[in-house]
Amino acid sequence: MALGKNYEGQDCSLAKALELIGERWTMLVIRDAMYGVRRYGDFLAHLDIPRAVLSQRLGALVEAGILDKRRYQDHPPREEYVLTDVGRELWPPMQALAHWGERHLSSTGPRRLFFHLTCGTRLDPTAHCPACGTRPPLEDLEVRPGPGLESSRDDAVSVALREPHRMLTPLP
Amino acid sequence: MALGKNYEGQDCSLAKALELIGERWTMLVIRDAMYGVRRYGDFLAHLDIPRAVLSQRLGALVEAGILDKRRYQDHPPREEYVLTDVGRELWPPMQALAHWGERHLSSTGPRRLFFHLTCGTRLDPTAHCPACGTRPPLEDLEVRPGPGLESSRDDAVSVALREPHRMLTPLP
DNA sequence: CTAGCACGGTTCAATCAATGAACTAAAGTG
DNA sequence: CACTTTAGTTCATTGATTGAACCGTGCTAG
The missing domain is CATH 1.10.10.10 (Winged helix-like DNA-binding domain superfamily/Winged helix DNA-binding domain)
Incomplete structure (x- = not known):
């Protein structure tokens, strides 16, 4: 504190x-x-x-x-x-920070991709759904591993996140 | 480190x-x-x-x-x-964090308001210009004190920020 | 019944970072 | 020449982080 x-x-x-x-x-x-x-x-x-x-x-x-x-x-x-x-409303700032890190501190491309479950579209880098024109809430998103992911961890969470997974649903 | x-x-x-x-x-x-x-x-x-x-x-x-x-x-x-x-590209995540803090940790209303200099419009809470439909870069913004501001500081920067001020231009 | 284990912690000594006050140094001012 | 401004560094004290060890509850297998 x-x-x-x-x-x-x-x-x-x-x-x-x-x-x-x-x-x-x-x-x-x-x-x-x-x-x-x-x-x-x-x-x-x-x-x-x-x-x-x-x-x-x-x-x-x-x-x-x-x-x-x-x-x-x-x-x-x-x-x-x-x-x-x-807590869920921290998604926009967290996402914006991660996007900045991805652009400037990484060379391998995005590690995680986010999809809007209600329409299947991949979110753009500002976390908007290009198809719907909205910024969907966390619970309507799915994470999938991206091309930049190189996780060598073998804990249950890391393993589970190598498959598509709906945000906020219990893991692992 | x-x-x-x-x-x-x-x-x-x-x-x-x-x-x-x-x-x-x-x-x-x-x-x-x-x-x-x-x-x-x-x-x-x-x-x-x-x-x-x-x-x-x-x-x-x-x-x-x-x-x-x-x-x-x-x-x-x-x-x-x-x-x-x-560094300037950190504006979106910083703004998103500040907006979250304002919504959830403050009762007095926004402390700072941001205006799009090229059109004079006040930005919405996601830092978009409602008139232009874009998210203007930092250098096109002006900060002004908002209703929630209660600064009792008297250093030169705090004093200067009690007046409207164009972002990134030298202060104080 | 008992031994062992999974889970969710707490405790503790050692290390590392933050703090605030004092000090340094270069250059300009009266 | 004394004094000020600016931008730091140094240093002792305090506080936070770390990693390992320990604790307690309640299941589960023998």
């Missing part, structure tokens, strides 16, 4: 957003949640994040209303972390 | 972007550069950032090709930091 103290003097929406989601690892946790990762152990294996940090980040995101922690079975009791509506 | 080591396993454009601009303070430095802040001392006064951190961040951004460091006078020799084209 660092940023708060010193970003406080900044009367700026960006600073406020960064106090919440600007910490190390946090955006990657949210990215995984958008793919459909829900369980502690899956975040852990897919991100290679220290356990203590993951616990802290999940807790902060729940407290901020970006993730919802809920019981998904009683025997044994297990909790899962699911994006709230507020 | 931390993120590199552990985000490395993530074959993901977002992770690559965050290795560069995901560190504490970095995005706020870029935001200021978009407003037109160019000099070390102005970043320092406007951000309340520790000097050592500012030096490190400016250096990293220059090395990454996001800022350009250039001599703007010889007597005495002075350098300024200016956004490159690559």
Whole structure:
């Protein structure tokens, strides 16, 4: 919980957003949640994040209303972390950042492609559907591996994402 | 320079972007550069950032090709930091993040309003010009204080931004 | 019944980064 | 010559991150 103290003097929406989601690892946790990762152990294996940090980040995101922690079975009791509506609305900024990274920091072409499920069209780089002219919400999208993907990971999430997958539906 | 080591396993454009601009303070430095802040001392006064951190961040951004460091006078020799084209293309993700922060973390209405200089129209929340139907580049925009602004800062940059100001033009 | 395991954490020592204050250095000004 | 402005660096302290080890609950196989 660092940023708060010193970003406080900044009367700026960006600073406020960064106090919440600007910490190390946090955006990657949210990215995984958008793919459909829900369980502690899956975040852990897919991100290679220290356990203590993951616990802290999940807790902060729940407290901020970006993730919802809920019981998904009683025997044994297990909790899962699911994006709230507020969290889902982070899709445009996350996508814009990823697009910038793809354009300027990568040479191999897009790693993931996104398709609009209701019409089958591939999204353009600004996450608009060229056919519908809209920016579809996360739940109407499917991710598919792109030509730039070179994942050598073998955790369950990475493996599952080598096939097309509907965003937000449970993974793996 | 931390993120590199552990985000490395993530074959993901977002992770690559965050290795560069995901560190504490970095995005706020870029935001200021978009407003037109160019000099070390102005970043320092406007951000309340520790000097050592500012030096490190400016250096990293220059090395990454996001800022350009250039001599703007010889007597005495002075350098300024200016956004490159690559850096300017961070406008969409930064704007999207700020918009999210404004919607979900603020109650007072927008702090800054952006206008398309070539037609005088106020941008919509996705940074499109409703009149032109395009997303204008940074240099064609003007910032003006919005109803949610409550800045009590009195550094030169904050004061200058209480008046309309063309993005990227030198500040203060 | 008991041993082992899966899951979701917590704890802790070591390392690494951020902070803020003090200091440096070059050049110009009165 | 003293003083100021600008742009840094240095350094001790504090705080965050890391990775390994440990804990507790409740299933499951023998």
